[in-house]
Amino acid sequence: MRHRLDIDTFREIGDSLFRNKRRTILTGFGIFWGLFMLLFLVGGGQGLKQMLSMNFEGFATNTMVMISSNTSKPYKGMKEGRYWNMNTRDVQRLKALVPELDVVAPIVSMWSQTAYYQGNTAAPNVKGIAGDYHKIEEPILKYGRTISDADVEQVRKVCVLGKRIYNDLFPQGGNPCGEFIQVGSIFLQVIGVDVSSGNMNINGQSSDAVLVPYSLAAQLYHRGQNVDLICMSGKPGVKMSSLESRVRGIMAREHQFDPTDNLAMPLINTEQIFGIIDRLFRGVNFLIWLVGIGTLLAGAVGVSNIMMVTVRERTVEIGIRRAIGAVPRDILSQIIWESVALTLAAGSAGIVFSVLILNVVEALTKHQAVFQISFWTAIISALLLSVLGVLAGLAPALRAMKIKPVDAMRDE
Amino acid sequence: MLIELKGVHKTYDNGQPLHVLKGIDLEIEKGEFVSIMGASGSGKSTLLNILGILDNYDEGEYHLAGKLIKNLSERESATYRNEMIGFVFQSFNLIGFKTAVENVELPLFYQGVSRHRRHEAAMAYLEKMGLTDWASHYPNEMSGGQKQRVAIARALITHPEIILADEPTGALDSKTSVEVMDLLTRLNREDGVTIIVVTHESGVANCADKIVHIKDGLIEKIEDNRQHHSSVFGADTIMK
Numbered sequence: 001m002r003h004r005l006d007i008d009t010f011r012e013i014g015d016s017l018f019r020n021k022r023r024t025i026l027t028g029f030g031i032f033w034g035l036f037m038l039l040f041l042v043g044g045g046q047g048l049k050q051m052l053s054m055n056f057e058g059f060a061t062n063t064m065v066m067i068s069s070n071t072s073k074p075y076k077g078m079k080e081g082r083y084w085n086m087n088t089r090d091v092q093r094l095k096a097l098v099p100e101l102d103v104v105a106p107i108v109s110m111w112s113q114t115a116y117y118q119g120n121t122a123a124p125n126v127k128g129i130a131g132d133y134h135k136i137e138e139p140i141l142k143y144g145r146t147i148s149d150a151d152v153e154q155v156r157k158v159c160v161l162g163k164r165i166y167n168d169l170f171p172q173g174g175n176p177c178g179e180f181i182q183v184g185s186i187f188l189q190v191i192g193v194d195v196s197s198g199n200m201n202i203n204g205q206s207s208d209a210v211l212v213p214y215s216l217a218a219q220l221y222h223r224g225q226n227v228d229l230i231c232m233s234g235k236p237g238v239k240m241s242s243l244e245s246r247v248r249g250i251m252a253r254e255h256q257f258d259p260t261d262n263l264a265m266p267l268i269n270t271e272q273i274f275g276i277i278d279r280l281f282r283g284v285n286f287l288i289w290l291v292g293i294g295t296l297l298a299g300a301v302g303v304s305n306i307m308m309v310t311v312r313e314r315t316v317e318i319g320i321r322r323a324i325g326a327v328p329r330d331i332l333s334q335i336i337w338e339s340v341a342l343t344l345a346a347g348s349a350g351i352v353f354s355v356l357i358l359n360v361v362e363a364l365t366k367h368q369a370v371f372q373i374s375f376w377t378a379i380i381s382a383l384l385l386s387v388l389g390v391l392a393g394l395a396p397a398l399r400a401m402k403i404k405p406v407d408a409m410r411d412e
Numbered sequence: 413m414l415i416e417l418k419g420v421h422k423t424y425d426n427g428q429p430l431h432v433l434k435g436i437d438l439e440i441e442k443g444e445f446v447s448i449m450g451a452s453g454s455g456k457s458t459l460l461n462i463l464g465i466l467d468n469y470d471e472g473e474y475h476l477a478g479k480l481i482k483n484l485s486e487r488e489s490a491t492y493r494n495e496m497i498g499f500v501f502q503s504f505n506l507i508g509f510k511t512a513v514e515n516v517e518l519p520l521f522y523q524g525v526s527r528h529r530r531h532e533a534a535m536a537y538l539e540k541m542g543l544t545d546w547a548s549h550y551p552n553e554m555s556g557g558q559k560q561r562v563a564i565a566r567a568l569i570t571h572p573e574i575i576l577a578d579e580p581t582g583a584l585d586s587k588t589s590v591e592v593m594d595l596l597t598r599l600n601r602e603d604g605v606t607i608i609v610v611t612h613e614s615g616v617a618n619c620a621d622k623i624v625h626i627k628d629g630l631i632e633k634i635e636d637n638r639q640h641h642s643s644v645f646g647a648d649t650i651m652k
Contacts, residue, residue: 008517015509016509317507320505323464323499324519325491325494325522325523326522327486327487327491328486329487330522404466405466405493406467
């Protein structure tokens with residue numbers, strides 16, 4: 001059997017590609033651009049998704065928040081439009097009746113208070129929380145600790161400052177723990193500073209908050225047993241949406257509203273929010289692949305087209321080769337190799353360029369997210385390119401195979 | 413008998429049928445130097461294409477070195493061409509982006525001969541043609557005579573049974589023509605290569621020992637020309 005895969009096989013390919021440099025470059029550009037677009041968009045999409053996800057940093061993804069609101073349906077002889085209140089008994093009740101719940105944490109807030117410390121003022125929202133609230137919205141503590149169960153039980157006059165409040169009250173910096181600040185009419189001892197900056201928060205941004213025990217907030221603002229809202233998160237593996245109707249049933253029975261009256265007790269399920277974002281990015285990804293693959297295919301069609309022209313131009317050369325002993329398969333493989341070489345070279349340039357640009361993007365965003373494509377994405381794209389090269393070369397190669405040796409003489 | 417043609421017919425069918433060869437019988441022995449002469453349209457190029465396994469024929473039989481050459485697949489005919497026939501064309505048909513030595517190597521490349529060995533062989537043949545210094549030059553840097561000598565080296569490199577030359581001097585001036593024909597004659601005399609030259613120039617045909625005259629698709633006569641008195645270059649002839 002004749003074997004012909006030696007250096008000269010590749011020199012032949014190089015020769016014919018370099019013979020018309022400008023055309024080769026222009027043809028390759030289609031592939032180059034297609035692959036660059038695809039990988040750049042894939043990397044960019046992934047980076048954007050990560051950057052968006054950072055907004056949910058420190059927030060439990062299976063959290064449900066419920067709020068009391070006016071009823072919208074008449075129930076047991078009571079008219080619609082009646083207002084009801086959640087209270088701390090509901091917290092105990094839910095903990096007892098729904099064992100799948102990990103955390104049931106009430107919040108009692110008071111908006112737009114004024115805080116003072118040594119002539120500095122700030123405008124925080126006072127947010128009364130339970131000892132286990134940190135499991136729902138995780139604080140990033142720069143100093144001290146956060147509110148504990150003991151703080152709640154003993155109604156201690158302590159507080160954790162949000163980042164902006166800390167900066168306003170303590171512009172000189174330093175550890176404020178132990179200091180007393182005035183909020184409204186009372187003095188609270190600072191026990192910690194929370195510098196978390198995630199953008200998903202319950203009842204106001206954490207940077208603008210002064211966190212206190214909810215029992216203290218209830219006392220200060222005369223709420224009695226009532227709370228503003230109750231946050232819940234499930235134990236690992238529990239889907240919050242599956243608990244929704246049970247929670248609603250328990251609350252409806254206790255507060256006497258129609259369990260089918262969704263407006264009486266709006267429930268916000270973060271699982272759904274995350275689901276929406278997930279679907280959004282799946283859609284974006286689909287578009288990315290559609291555009292990327294489309295551009296790439298257009299490039300491949302370009303290669304195929306130019307190879308077709310090349311074959312036509314090289315009729316004599318191919319005829320000579322056939323006359324001196326090239327079998328059709330030699331011609332076929334030569335044209336396909338040329339196509340693969342062109343596609344692969346241009347595509348590799350595209351991979352390198354997109355990696356480069358993604359690196360720049362990553363640097364520009366101060367390395368907040370990973371924009372770079374993975375090594376395997378690059379390898380798979382290279383494989384995909386080879387396949388594309390073969391496909392692009394197929395039609396021209398079949399045409400070249402049909403050239404008869406007599407054509408070499410006829411084409412004079 | 414190296415070449416044996418029996419009642420070979422060929423009809424081209426482009427729109428209306430054109431009966432080009434109307435029963436050719438021809439025998440050529442090993443080591444002969446034969447020229448095929450005829451006016452244009454006489455069918456001599458078609459005959460050459462059939463002899464060179466570049467084209468099929470419709471009727472009759474063609475034996476080359478004992479093998480029946482008929483209805484071969486593309487693959488078989490390519491292999492036979494590669495192994496048994498060396499071509500020399502009127503327009504040289506060298507590949508322009510390859511150097512002289514690369515052109516000469518090409519048939520061996522398709523035989524799968526290793527790089528080193530085919531380079532050596534190609535250099536040997538170029539030396540024989542007196543072109544050692546031109547080995548790394550491209551065809552467009554060479555004169556017509558040099559190009560044709562490269563083509564002859566390429567034809568010889570596979571040690572073929574026959575060299576088929578189609579108007580080998582057609583694109584050359586008369587001085588170079590004489591040189592090329594002398595070269596072919598010498599190859600025939602000294603190395604015993606069988607050479608078939610197709611031409612319409614009597615001066616070229618006169619170099620051969622046997623002249624086959626073709627007219628209207630039939631062999632008119634076969635002339636014994638061992639005395640080479642038919643007509644020489646420049647003498648009582650209208651060539652060049």
